[in-house]
Structures are given as C-alpha cells and as structure tokens.
Amino acid sequence: MRLIELRLENLRNISSLDLQLAPGINLFVGPNGAGKTSILEGAYLLSHAQSFRSGPANTLIRRGADQFNVFARIERQSGPVQVGLSRDANGWAARINSDDAASLGHMLREYAQVCFEPGTHALISGGSDERRRFLDWGVFHVEPDFMATARAFRRALHQRNALLKQGQSDAELDSWDIELAHAGETLATMRRAYFQHYSRALTAALTIYLPELGQTTTRYGQGWSEETSLEEALLETRTLDRSRGYTGRGPQRADWSIAFAQAPLREHLSRGQEKLCALACVLAQAQLFADSRGEWPVIALDDLSSELDDAHQRLVVDTLSSCGAQVLISAIEIPACLRAMDTPTCLFHVEHGSMRSLL
Template structure:
C-alpha cells in the first residue's frame, strides 16, 4: 500500500497544501521548526485518527481557526481508498470513501503505518508504558478485535478504579457491583493478553534473524511477555480469564485499599533478552539500539505477513541517530518495497547509493516545493 496524495487545511503551520507522493522514498528536507515533523504527524494521524505527539486534538488546529482537515488517497491492492479526518472543537469526523464512520475502530486499519523517531531508540530502556503502546499501536491496526477489546478494557478499568475508590471511602458498599465490573474487565483482558502474547511471539520470529544479522551473527534476541499472571503457549482465552479473575479476587482487598486495579494488561510489559541477558537492565546502548532497529524492521515484515501489503514507513529524523551500518541496513531493507517518508535537515549525510532518485520535498515555514532528483 502507499499514500498517493495528501491534503491538509488549517493543520498546525499549514494553511493549505496538496501533495502528490512517490510510492518509494519521499524525503522531507528543511531546517528545524519548518513543518517536517508536522507532515509526518499528519500522515500518522490520518492512519490512526490521533497524533503520536499530543492527546489534545485541538493542538492540531492552526491558531485562530475552528477546524483542521486531513485527507488522502490511499492505494491498496483492491484499489484506491479516499480517507479523511476533520477535527473540530467537539471531536472528529472520520470518513472512508466519503462515508462517515460511526466508530473510529471501523476506520483504523485502512492504512497501516510504522513510525520510527529518535525517541523510539529509548524503547528498550524506557518505561513499560512505552512498550505497551508499541504493542497496542501495531495490534490495533492489524486486528480490529484487539482494538475493540482495548477500548472496552480502558473504559471498564476506569469504572472499576472509580468504584474501588468509593468502596474504600465508604461512599459505596455493594461488593456485588464490583464483582460484575471485575468479570467484565477480565473478559476483555483475557482477549488482550492472548493476542499480545502471540503477537510478541510472532514479532520475535521476524526480529530474531534480523538481530542476528545486524550483530554480525554474535547475538540472539528473544522477547518475553511479562505479566502479573503466568501465560504459556498452551493457554486459551478461557484459561487466561480464569487465572486473571482468580488473581483479582485474591487481591480485591488490596485493590480497594490502594483504590486501583493492580493486575491486568495495563500493568504488563515485555523484556528483550539478548544472549540470555535482559538488556533493559544490563545491555549496552549499542545492544539496545540494535534491538530497537530489529523490532522496527520486524514490524514491517509482520505487517506484510498479516495483510499481504507493506505498511507506510515514517522516519522522523532517525537516520541522524543511527551509525552508518544501521543506516545502511534500514535503507536497504525498505528499498523498492516500502513507501517511506524521511525527514532530514541535510541530504549530505545520506549515501547516494542508498537512495536512488527519491522524491524530495523542500519544507520551509509551512510551504513545500517538490521535485524528483538525485542526491548530490
């Protein structure tokens, strides 16, 4: 798949732009604070219905305006698919083929994107939240059922935590209602745990040989899902439901005292094991960066395996953070296969032989000049 055209109106620092993009590598060239990352964000938002930089949609609307608009023409094997998002003060409107979608979950998954930014290089050594979001982003695009249960789980978790607070403060006393909330919560949680566990196993299958190659055949990578309950290959959704429900029942008193749910997918994590060592705790920066690159390249292959089409790749100023070897591997992997949007302040650091005739968009103060040329 690839994004053929993009239209923005009153989005961030763009008053109105229309772009025709290449199905290959598109370089967004310009100085800092000119709008390169805003373009990357707009493409990501068009796919996911929300920004990766802010949870406040109002920030996407240009100063002094009431609405922002993003639309694009996506090309997939079955044909062209018009996509559009409108952000207004009361919310957002998502359309596929010009038809408004009643739920955002029906929209997400039309265009698969993978974002790779400098902050992702801290994925391995960063917080568990970052790693949970890493899984959630990819699974949410590839599996509508996961997205459904994820939305349901977050809503039920909020309700349960609110009721735990009421019980602890003696505002409420009905334990039966807590039991109902817990059972509903665990129903969604068991699906999430099952899908996350098997997603990570599949990702490991793609990441391990990539990591072995990057490390010059010196390192073996394994991924381990870390949960408050035991999960194995033999587990079903039903067995996970029983196990987590029992765990929450055992810790119900503790949850009430703490006024929060202490076990479930919202507390889980995953570990990156290199040569039997947890590199989140003991790995070098080089090992951690190699692992992140392996995971990102594995994401591309996993998306292709799941959909039969390569996703759109967004590289936001990440090449400057990679050494020559890792930069070469990344660019060679995506060459002639994956539509890529790459931001940079200079093309002099990109080897000519790695990108042949890219489409180059020069970005300056919310304005764009595009053309096709060789890198000097």
Template structure:
C-alpha cells in the same frame, strides 16, 4: 501500498498544503520547529485516526480554527482508496471512498503505517508505557477489533478505579459494583492478553531473524511478554488466562481497596528483551539496545506485510542521524523499492546517498512546503 498524496488543512502549523508523494522515497528537509514532524504526524493520523504524539485531538487543530482536515489516497493491490479524516470539537469523522464510516474500526487498517522516531530508540530502555503503546498501536492496525476491546477495557478500568477511590468503597453496595466491573475487566483483559501474546509470538520470529542479520549472527534476540498473570506461553488458552486473571484480582483485592487503584491487568503489563539470554534492558550496551529497537521496527514492517499482504508506509522522523552507517544500511537496504519511505531531516548530510537516489525532496519552512526537485 503507498500514499499518492496528502492534503492538510488547519492541521498544527499548516493553514493548507497539498503534496504529491513519490511511491518510493520522500525526504522533507528543514530546521527544527518548522513543521516536518507535523507532516508525518498528519499521515499517521490519516491512517490510524489518532496521533502518536498526543491523546488530545484538539492539539492537532490549528490555533483559532474549529476543525482540521486530512485527505489522501492510498494505492493498494486492490486499487486506490480516497481517505478523509476531519477533527473537530464534536469528534472525528472518517471517510473511505467518500463514504463515512460509523466506527473507526471500519476505517483503521485501510492504510498501514510504521512510524520510527528518536523516541522509539527508547522503546527498549524506556518506560513500560512506551512498550504497551507500541503493542496497542501495532496490533490495532492489523486487528482493528482489538482497539474496540482496549477502549472498553480502559472505560471499565476508569469506572472501577473511581469506585475504589470512593470514601465508602467498603460499603456492600459499592463492593457489589466493584465485583461486577471486575468480572467485566477479566473478560476484556483475557481477550487483550491473548491477542498481545499472539502478536509477540509472530513478532519474535521476524525480530530475531533481522537481529541476527544486523549482528552477523553474533546475537540472538528473544522477546517475552510479562503479564499480570505471569509469563504467558504460546500455548496458553483464553480460558486459562481469564481464570488466572480472576485469581490475581482476588489476591490483591485488599491492597486495591487500601490504595484505591486497580493493581492487575493489561494496563500494567510489559515486554522484556533478551540478547543471547541476557536482559538487554538491564545489561545491554546502548548499541545493543538500539539494535533491538531497530529489529523490532523492521520486524513490525514484515509482520504487517505478512498479515495484510502488502508492505506498510514507513515514516522516519529525524531518526537516520541517530543511527550509525551499519544500522542505516539495514534500515534502508532491507526495504528499498518495496516500501514507500517518508523521511524528515534537518540536513541531507545525515542521510546516506543510497536513500537520496531517486528520492523526491521537499523543503519545509514555517508551515509551507516547496518541492526541491522532481
């Protein structure tokens, strides 16, 4: 699949701009703080109905305006699909084929994207929250129902935490409500953990193949999902996960009452990465950590293609200059002519000539975009 064009209005620092995109490679060049990343963010928001940079949609709307609108048309094996997303104080309105979708789960997944930014190089050694977000966003676009379960879980979690924080949280009536919410959390947590585990199982296979290729078969990469119920194996079934989750809640309940906080659940889970059976987060070199992050992103592309039957869009936000020549070669060469790639950079000197060959280039300044060449 590829995005034929992108139109943005009142989005971040863009008043209005329309860009026709190359099905292969597109390069946006400009100094920092001119709007390059905002363009990639607009494409990401059009596909995912949410930003990868902020959870607050109001930050996406240009200062002084009441709404922001993003339009595009994605070309797929089944044909072209016009997409439109409008953000306002009243919420989001998503349209596909000019028809409004009542639920975002009906919209997300029509255009698949993989974003790779400098922050993703922190995916391995950064906070657990970064890795959970990685899981949630990527599973969500190939299984939109996952996002619904996750939203319900987060809503229930907030309600349970609110009760745990109440001064009368030990009152029988409050304890009864907490018990009801605990049962609801267990059901939702079971679904989330099971889906995450299946995703990691598939990602692990692709990531190890790619990692071995990058390291000339010198390194083996393994990914482990660490959940609140301990290590979850590929064979762990849903009923067992729920049973162990309920047991975990019972074990920590006194501590939760004392601290006023839910202490177990998918919101506290994490990923661990092992290179040649050593924890790369703790013992890996910076090169190994970056190679692991790159392997994850490349594996993500293959996994989505395997799931939906088409390669997703690849968005590279000023990341090539952060990679050495060997890693650049793998990032570019692996998917050349198969994946529409959209790149931002401050200088073309940070991009290999192979990437620039047949690319469409644009210059970005002060929220305006000009084509450098066709």
C-alpha cells in the same frame, strides 16, 4: 500500500499543502522548524489518530485556526481508498471515501503506517504504556474484535476502580470482576498470539541491526501470573486493591521486553544501540504486517541522519528499498547514503510549512 496524495490543512505550521508522493523513497529536507516532521506526523495521524509526539491533540491545530484536516488517497491491494481526518475543539471526525466513517476505528483500519522518530527509543527506555500501545496497534490490525474487546475491558476496569474507591461491597465487585476477567482474558490472548509472531520478526530484525549483542530473548508478560486465571488473580488481590483504590493486576499491566546475551538489561545498551533496537521493533512490526497482509505499511523515518550513523542509515534504506515499501524520510540535509546510492528518490524541499518538489 502507498500514499498517492497527502493533503494537510492547518496542521502545526502548515496552512495548506498538497503532496503527490512517489512509490519508493520520498525525502523531505529543510531547516529546523520547517515542517518536515509535521508532514510525516500528518500521514501518521491517519493510521493512529494520535501523534507520535507527546502533547494534547489540540496543539496539532495551527495556532489561530479552529481545526486541522488531513486527507489522503491511498492505493492498496484491496483497492484504492480515500480517507480524511479532522480535529477541532470537539474532537475527531473521520471520513472514508467522502462518507462519515462509522467510527474512528473504521477509518484507522484503512491505512497503516509505522514510524521511527527521535522519541521511538522510549519503546526501550520508557514505561510499559508505550510498549502496550505499540503492541496493540499490531493486534488491532490482525484481530477484528480487538477494538470492541479493549473497549469492554477499559469500561469494566474503570467501573471496578470506581467501586474500589467507593469501598463498595464484595457482591458489587463480584459482577464487575467477572466482566473484567472475561474481557481481560480475551485481550491477553489476542496480545499473546500477536506477540508470538512478532517475537520471531523482532528477533530476525535484531540479528540484522544489532548482531554484536548476540542472541536475543523476548518476553511477554500478560499483567498477572500465568499460573492463575484473571478472575482468581482479581479475587486474590481484592483486599490490597481496596486499600490502594485501583486494580493492580490485569492486562493494564501487560508488558514485553528484549534482552541480549551481551546486554541482559536495557541499561547495558548505549543510546545508539537503544535507537537501533527501537528501529528493529518498528521494522519488525512492518514486516509482520507485510507477512500477514501481503503488502507493506508506509514507513516513516523522521530525522534519519541525526538518529543513526551512516552505515545503519544505509542498511535501513537498502533494506526498505529492496522490499518495495513506500518510505517517507525527513532530514535536514540529504543523507549521505541517499546521495551516494542510485536509489530513485523523490525529493521535497520544506520551508516555513510549504514545499517544493525538487526531483
């Protein structure tokens, strides 16, 4: 899969930008605050409808403008497609081939991009929300019913939590427990099946990026005991849930983790090792996507040179160039590995939200 054209309007400091992208490595260089990350972020929005940076979605809209627009022409094995995404004060609007998309989810299915950026280490050092969101993006791309199941689960959880807070009767809770358990079990099964495959890809990637840490163990926790059904778990904790006013067990508590023989706890990792571990997580997800779909997602590497040492930059660039993925890299200066290599690179210079193609 690759972006042929990316158009950004009123996104952060970019008023209007129209990029023609090359198949392999596309490198965006420029000074701090120029708009390099915003370009990668614009493309990422088309596959996540959410930035990899924190903050409300409306802060993506250029100050003084009413809405931002992102548009891309995409080439895929299944044929070309054009997608568009806008955001204004009322929310999102998505288009597929100039028609309004039936839902945001329909548009998100059309394009896939993963991203490694300075905040990605939160996959290792951050809370479980981050890891669930990350996992769910992968599940979404392999399970056609994921969106509907996740929505049904969220609705049931919201209802049950409201009933718990209101102190409603057991009879009221019973019916929502059944609904919550049904959607929750399905969701957990989807996640577990995905994680089984993901774990293999992840272990392979970790062996490449962190061989010095020895054997890897990965673990997926579904959010309640493996020994009981979700319905039983909900019944068991009902009294406790009533007293705290929310549901303490279930897929909303799912998490996954990585441990190494030489670093059994995440606190044993150096900051750089944490980043490499996060990079392996992202690349493993891309690899799994490629294995199941027969084509690579677009891979964005934001601020590459400040995140990794030269040897690891070279390793990742070499690996990605040889697999044929389209890669979007941002950096303040041309990274040493790209200066030295004869990898064909399409170079763009970014300044004040506008851009020049240099090669």
